[in-house]
Amino acid sequence: MSREPTFENALAFAGDLIRIPSMSGEEGEVAARLREEMRVLGFDRVEVDGLGSVAGVVKGRGDAPPVMLSCHLDVVAEGAHEEWEHPPFCGDVVDGHLHGRGAMDIKGPMALQVYAAAALANRAPGDVIVGQVVYEERGGWGMEHLVRSGLVNPAAVIIGESTYGDIALGHRGRAQLEVVIRGLASHASAPDRARNALDLLPGVLTGVTALARRQESDPVLGPASLAPTDVRVRPESPNVIPDEVIVVLDWRILPTDTEASLIGRVKDAIAEVLPDVPAGYAIECRLASERQTSYTGRSADRNLLTPGFLMEPDHAVVTAAAGAVGRRGAPDTAARCRPWTFATDGGWTCGVFGIPTIGFAPGEERYAHTNRERLDVEEARWAFSRYPSLILAVQEAAAKKS
Numbered sequence: 001m002s003r004e005p006t007f008e009n010a011l012a013f014a015g016d017l018i019r020i021p022s023m024s025g026e027e028g029e030v031a032a033r034l035r036e037e038m039r040v041l042g043f044d045r046v047e048v049d050g051l052g053s054v055a056g057v058v059k060g061r062g063d064a065p066p067v068m069l070s071c072h073l074d075v076v077a078e079g080a081h082e083e084w085e086h087p088p089f090c091g092d093v094v095d096g097h098l099h100g101r102g103a104m105d106i107k108g109p110m111a112l113q114v115y116a117a118a119a120l121a122n123r124a125p126g127d128v129i130v131g132q133v134v135y136e137e138r139g140g141w142g143m144e145h146l147v148r149s150g151l152v153n154p155a156a157v158i159i160g161e162s163t164y165g166d167i168a169l170g171h172r173g174r175a176q177l178e179v180v181i182r183g184l185a186s187h188a189s190a191p192d193r194a195r196n197a198l199d200l201l202p203g204v205l206t207g208v209t210a211l212a213r214r215q216e217s218d219p220v221l222g223p224a225s226l227a228p229t230d231v232r233v234r235p236e237s238p239n240v241i242p243d244e245v246i247v248v249l250d251w252r253i254l255p256t257d258t259e260a261s262l263i264g265r266v267k268d269a270i271a272e273v274l275p276d277v278p279a280g281y282a283i284e285c286r287l288a289s290e291r292q293t294s295y296t297g298r299s300a301d302r303n304l305l306t307p308g309f310l311m312e313p314d315h316a317v318v319t320a321a322a323g324a325v326g327r328r329g330a331p332d333t334a335a336r337c338r339p340w341t342f343a344t345d346g347g348w349t350c351g352v353f354g355i356p357t358i359g360f361a362p363g364e365e366r367y368a369h370t371n372r373e374r375l376d377v378e379e380a381r382w383a384f385s386r387y388p389s390l391i392l393a394v395q396e397a398a399a400k401k402s
């Protein structure tokens with residue numbers, strides 16, 4: 001059995017993918033559908049790692065280092081179905097747009113990547129890997145695991161998060177931190193016996209607010225930003241004096257930030273306001289974490305830190321990509337290069353593993369994670385037509401670099 005790698009077939013495949021819901025940790029069925037399509041399209045190898053991420057390989061004509069195209073298998077929750085103009089899992093094309101959860105983030109671009117790779121069979125200077133990973137929407141466990149596992153070893157990565165036809169160079173990262181204030185609980189009728197953890201909340205918030213006002217800035221990515229977003233009080237009982245208060249911080253970070261530097265800065269900022277923590281109290285600062293379980297049955301406590309990354313605008317992979325894609329309507333002009341506003345798995349591939357990474361995909365950012373999610377079919381057709389030149393140019397540039 002075989003299938004022609006045409007745009008029409010890719011669009012039909014995207015509709016099939018949208019019709020399979022796949023929240024993080026529930027990507028098994030969509031992964032199976034993807035493997036089936038890769039087989040029908042004649043991929044030379046299709047492998048699955050321990051977390052259930054899928055890596056298909058299309059052999060090249062030579063032995064240039066492999067390039068990897070990557071999207072993710074998971075999507076965010078669709079919310080109330082009646083709020084959608086088109087049902088969230090319809091995958092229909094109406095009025096020139098593909099509709100549904102994942103249309104542009106990210107099942108539409110995923111289908112284009114799979115078909116673009118298949119169309120390059122035995123034509124690229126080296127292997128083309130299509131790595132579609134789990135758990136991207138919850139911080140990138142899938143990509144971290146796929147690269148660490150050694151199942152793939154790409155010399156460059158092309159991420160299929162929407163760029164509206166531009167070349168994306170990087171993005172800020174995100175860290176979720178917690179400041180934990182500990183005291184001593186007691187019955188609310190006897191405050192003398194307690195160390196009320198809420199007593200230190202104003203000092204902690206004052207320190208955090210001062211830190212938020214002095215954030216560093218990157219000339220391309222813009223400033224980091226820090227905001228307290230939640231306060232949790234334990235125990236949650238109005239007639240008990242709490243012994244624990246957790247202040248949650250959302251921090252949009254720069255690529256140079258690390259777990260240690262972030263925690264150190266929060267500690268210092270609080271110490272400026274509260275130089276001596278009163279007897280009977282303690283203040284701890286840590287990265288937030290959550291338990292994640294893959295559809296293959298593996299569990300881990302994951303720190304909520306998605307790294308950022310930034311490629312130099314004159315890096316050979318960036319200029320090759322921009323030249324190969326060109327501007328829609330002006331193919332002789334290089335594509336615009338800019339950062340994404342949101343975070344992607346490029347934070348892992350480039351920010352952590354140092355693999356040159358760029359982004360290219362159709363789709364407008366404003367529709368991502370909304371109940372109006374859609375992909376313009378003509379824009380997708382244009383992006384599909386640009387993928388072969390893009391892959392070849394990136395692979396050649398990466399081969400020269402390495």
Ligand SMILES: [Zn+2]
Nearest residue numbers: 072105106161
């Ligand atoms: Zn996405």
